[in-house]
Amino acid sequence: MTITKAKVLIAGAGFSGATLARILAEAGFCCVVLDERRHSAGNCHTERDEATGIMVHRYGPHIFHTDDDRIWRFIRRFGEFMPYRHQVLTTAGGRVYSMPVNLLTINQFFGKAFTPEEAEAFVASRTLAIAEPETFEDQALSTIGPELYEAFFRDYTAKQWGRSPRELPASILKRLPVRFTYDNNYFRHSQQAMPRHGYTQVVENMLRHPGIEVRLGESYDAAAPHDGFAHVFYTGQIDRYFGYRLGRLSYRTLDFEEVRSRAVLQGTAVMNFGDLSVPWTRVTEFRYFAPWETPSGEGSISYREYVRECGPDDIPYYPVHLAKEQALLRDYVGLAEVQHGVTFLGRLGNYAYLDMDMAIARAMEVAERAIRSFRERVAMPVFVHRPQ
Numbered sequence: 001m002t003i004t005k006a007k008v009l010i011a012g013a014g015f016s017g018a019t020l021a022r023i024l025a026e027a028g029f030c031c032v033v034l035d036e037r038r039h040s041a042g043n044c045h046t047e048r049d050e051a052t053g054i055m056v057h058r059y060g061p062h063i064f065h066t067d068d069d070r071i072w073r074f075i076r077r078f079g080e081f082m083p084y085r086h087q088v089l090t091t092a093g094g095r096v097y098s099m100p101v102n103l104l105t106i107n108q109f110f111g112k113a114f115t116p117e118e119a120e121a122f123v124a125s126r127t128l129a130i131a132e133p134e135t136f137e138d139q140a141l142s143t144i145g146p147e148l149y150e151a152f153f154r155d156y157t158a159k160q161w162g163r164s165p166r167e168l169p170a171s172i173l174k175r176l177p178v179r180f181t182y183d184n185n186y187f188r189h190s191q192q193a194m195p196r197h198g199y200t201q202v203v204e205n206m207l208r209h210p211g212i213e214v215r216l217g218e219s220y221d222a223a224a225p226h227d228g229f230a231h232v233f234y235t236g237q238i239d240r241y242f243g244y245r246l247g248r249l250s251y252r253t254l255d256f257e258e259v260r261s262r263a264v265l266q267g268t269a270v271m272n273f274g275d276l277s278v279p280w281t282r283v284t285e286f287r288y289f290a291p292w293e294t295p296s297g298e299g300s301i302s303y304r305e306y307v308r309e310c311g312p313d314d315i316p317y318y319p320v321h322l323a324k325e326q327a328l329l330r331d332y333v334g335l336a337e338v339q340h341g342v343t344f345l346g347r348l349g350n351y352a353y354l355d356m357d358m359a360i361a362r363a364m365e366v367a368e369r370a371i372r373s374f375r376e377r378v379a380m381p382v383f384v385h386r387p388q
């Protein structure tokens with residue numbers, strides 16, 4: 001079969017599905033993209049709030065950041081990206097501090113005026129020597145010591161993950177830097193931006209191509225026959241694909257409580273809450289995601305974010321990678337690997353904690369592999385990135 005005739009089904013219209021569809025369509029494939037929701041962009045979905053005109057991230061805050069020029073070039077083909085520099089504050093013990101942990105945080109917290117060198121020596125003197133830290137807690141104790149860990153990470157992490165930081169992997173904490181300068185940039189990446197008209201418009205533009213047919217509000221049914229499709233690319237939950245027949249993989253889900261205020265609520269985009277006495281993890285005030293805009297209406301809109309275990313009818317957000325889930329995941333990967341005609345990708349298909357740029361990078365690799373496989377008439381693998 002030539003690529004120009006290959007018709008493929010893509011389940012999911014988030015960043016993974018849309019990136020894949022676009023690259024395949026440009027290579028001559030015909031893509032049918034399904035999504036059970038009535039909008040594209042998955043959990044990155046954005047829409048303007050009618051009352052205020054403010055762009056709201058309906059499934060919680062998403063900030064685009066990358067170091068990869070290829071992704072940066074690709075994404076800007078589909079929408080204008082505005083300069084945005086993400087800063088986060090955290091409230092702990094009745095005070096407000098700068099995040100991620102930086103020289104200001106350290107000086108505020110310990111009531112000092114350390115220079116970078118002094119702060120580094122001081123924090124080093126507080127840390128515990130732990131060879132090869134594996135858990136979140138060990139990683140924290142060995143990099144920032146018990147005081148900063150307890151104030152900013154222990155309870156926030158307990159709320160976020162519903163598990164003790166002693167059970168969680170060090171990789172979660174490694175997402176955040178510790179700095180001995182006043183640099184409070186939340187991300188280390190060279191490119192950081194917000195789409196001027198929201199993520200949904202970017203994804204819609206990706207999907208606007210004569211080789212792509214989008215069907216929103218339509219679920220993918222793995223059990224139904226998919227005659228007429230040369231291949232299926234599945235970006236949904238891997239356990240769902242198999243009807244949860246081995247059990248359910250754990251996820252954390254989010255509930256958002258909308259707060260409308262006449263004046264600005266908190267004066268910054270994201271405020272974290274480090275204490276257990278505050279039931280939410282963070283508050284996002286959306287007007288600060290668009291510093292270039294003057295809201296058309298009155299007032300401000302914010303979301304309080306609550307995290308809990310994901311039930312059967314909830315939206316899965318964060319995969320929980322503990323020993324139990326790793327074992328179950330391995331079993332699902334085993335089931336998947338003997339399938340034919342399907343490739344699993346994306347945050348849910350690979351059960352991976354992926355930032356947007358990573359989801360796009362992986363989908364690009366899947367697309368390139370698919371183009372090669374069809375050209376060379378070799379089977380497309382079930383996983384281009386094997387879940388682990």
Ligand code: UDP
Binds near residue numbers: 090160176272273
């Ligand atoms: N974290 C924390 N306190 C904070 C911010 C983050 O303990 O104030 C921990 C928490 O376990 C979180 C992880 O660091 O899951 C990674 O944080 P990040 O901001 O990258 O999480 P995301 O924005 O993806 O929810």
